[in-house]
Amino acid sequence: MNGMDLNAFGRVGVLMGGTSSEREISLRSGNAVLNALQSAGVDAVAVDLSSDWADNIRNAAIDRAFNVLHGTLGEDGCVQGMLEVMGVPYTGAGVLASALCMHKQLCKQVLNHAGLKTPVDIPLHADGPLRYPVIVKPVAEGSSVGLHRLTEKRDWDALSIDIEADQWMAEMPVEGVEIAVAVLDGKALPAVEVVPKSGVYDYTSKYTAGATEYFCPARLPAETLRYCMLRAEEAVVATGCSGAPRVDMIVTSGGEPYILEVNTLPGMTETSLLPKSAAAAGIDFETLCLKILVSAATENQGVAHA
Structure with a gap:
């Protein structure tokens, strides 16, 4: 990003690892971000959170945190609250939005209240x-x-x-085309179409090489894509997210998107969906990381409009 004063970031800690079931994915994402930031000239260090998180962060002596944690404690508002208490600006959604989006049932209620469709609940x-x-x-x-x-x-x-x-x-399953729409600084990026060979985009389909095909932009009519991008932006506003969240949805044959979830901290390996979307918009991985880093903040990073 031309003209950016990289020294203004101070020392950046890339928070990765954690203790959830997604630890290994977080380490992959974290190392990709770390390499990109260092290549850009940012004073970035890895902060592998595995034991005493507060001590890990304090000992790293960082001025800003790039959060690449996934799952419990890292994506549900817990580490966000700790960073706010410590006065460390961080990337991604704030405490409330993180907690909301991690709880799929509550998130669905907020989305539905905002007029956004979600799959029907089954007892x-x-x-x-x-x-x-x-x-x-x-x-x-x-x-x-x-x-x-x-x-x-x-x-x-x-x-x-x-x-x-x-x-x-x-x-209830929704039949249609599964897409992921990343929203960077409030603006939707091109949608990625997800085609798992098993028919279900589960953990195995996501992280097994060759198990899923991706198309970006998604193979949908231009007007349908524009509508889906608008709905993704509305979902981000409704949940109070910031940074670069990703809205996963299934688009029916009638062109109506049903939102599956709002992912506040998407994967950041160079083959993850967010970087694919950014690349389609002409934003390389290094620039994407810098754009997200610029958004780091503390104190009320977003309030859900319930």
Whole structure:
């Protein structure tokens, strides 16, 4: 980014790792961001959060945090709150928006209130969902961890999951084209079409080489893409997100997008969906990282408009 004073950032800590089920993905994203920032001339250091997070951050003596954590504690408002108490500006959504988007049920309520469509909820009981086929997934996980498409009762029986404490939810499948729309500084980037060979974009499809095809821009009519990009921007406003969140949706044959989730801290490897979208808009990976870094802030990074 021409004319940028890189010294103004001070020492930047790239927060990565964490203790969630997505630790390895976070490390991959974090190292990609670290290399990009260092290549650009930023004084950036890796901060692998694995034990005492506050000590890890304090000992790194950073002036600003580039958050590349995923999942529990890193993406749900916890580390965001700690950074605010420590007075360290950070990238991504604030405390409230992070907590909201991590809780898929509450996020759906906010999106629906804003006039945005989401998949229909299906009652889930100890002996299984009320109907099939159905999508079953954890209420608060990322990277499609634990997502399952069930077609009959024996599929449920084979899962052997504990649905106590409202930790799981079920939704009616939406048939259509799955796309991801990243929103950078409030403006939607070109949509990426996701075509998993298994038919379900779960954890395996996301992170197994060759398991999924990607098309950017998505193979949809121009007017449909514009509409989806507008809806993604509206979802980001409704949830109070900032930085570069990604809105995942399925577009029906009638051109109507159903929002699956709002991902506040998308993957940042050079082959992740956000960088693909940015590249289609003429923004290389290094520039993308710098643009996100510029957005780092503290104190009320966004309030959900419920």
